[in-house]
Amino acid sequence: MNDPLPRISTVIATGPTGLGVMWRDDRSDRVDLAGWIATGGEILSPLNDPALFATVRLGDHGTSVEWGSEDGDLAIDAHHLRLIADEQRRFGRAEVTAWQTAAGLSNQESADFLGLSLSTWNAYKAGISAVPTPVAMACRAALRDPILLHAHYRPRKRGRPRRVGAPSAA
Incomplete structure (x- = not known):
């Protein structure tokens, strides 16, 4: 893999499991994390709470997206978020x-x-x-x-x- 690691500029919650992501390479995506949350077991189940999901914020230097407390472990790294976004992009x-x-x-x-x-x-x-x-x-x-x-x-x-x-x- 020769692609540079993706970095996130901004992220917002767009729904109960949706994110609006602006990447540092000026690309933007809407990403639905319903499948990721559903297959994450007990670790990710708190993200089924829309109020918690709405607390989304950038992680260290745009390398991840995090939820909940600052020292918690509810997060997805930018690389995997980009892979999910790529899979959800239009195929026309x-x-x-x-x-x-x-x-x-x-x-x-x-x-x-x-x-x-x-x-x-x-x-x-x-x-x-x-x-x-x-x-x-x-x-x-x-x-x-x-x-x-x-x-x-x-x-x-x-x-x-x-x-x-x-x-x-x-």
């Missing part, structure tokens, strides 16, 4: 095209890999249809973990398939 036309280019797949291979029809894949690429969250998750996961692509990608042969019963060229 530009992201679909960038994913396909990075994966090096044709339209048909992309559709096959994701279990979609070619027309559905083309609708995502054209921005005609919204990309469902599970498709976006699969695309992002396949780039993070190339084993997924290695295990499930089936290359197509170039050219048109032969007609059944057509004489073979000798």
Whole structure:
């Protein structure tokens, strides 16, 4: 990982589990931490209280977000907050095209890999249809973990398939 560690400029509570985050690189995100809180067990369960969640503040030098008392341990570091924000970002036309280019797949291979029809894949690429969250998750996961692509990608042969019963060229 060569990316610099993310730093947070400002953070505000936007709802019972939502944060508005301004990063030092001038990017801003709305992040829903409902899943993070729900899977955090007893340690994070106090954050289910909207009054406590609303006490959000920056941690040391923008490296984390904290809640509760100054010496408490209710916090998420900026790196993991950024990872969650990245996963929740829109996955639209530009992201679909960038994913396909990075994966090096044709339209048909992309559709096959994701279990979609070619027309559905083309609708995502054209921005005609919204990309469902599970498709976006699969695309992002396949780039993070190339084993997924290695295990499930089936290359197509170039050219048109032969007609059944057509004489073979000798």
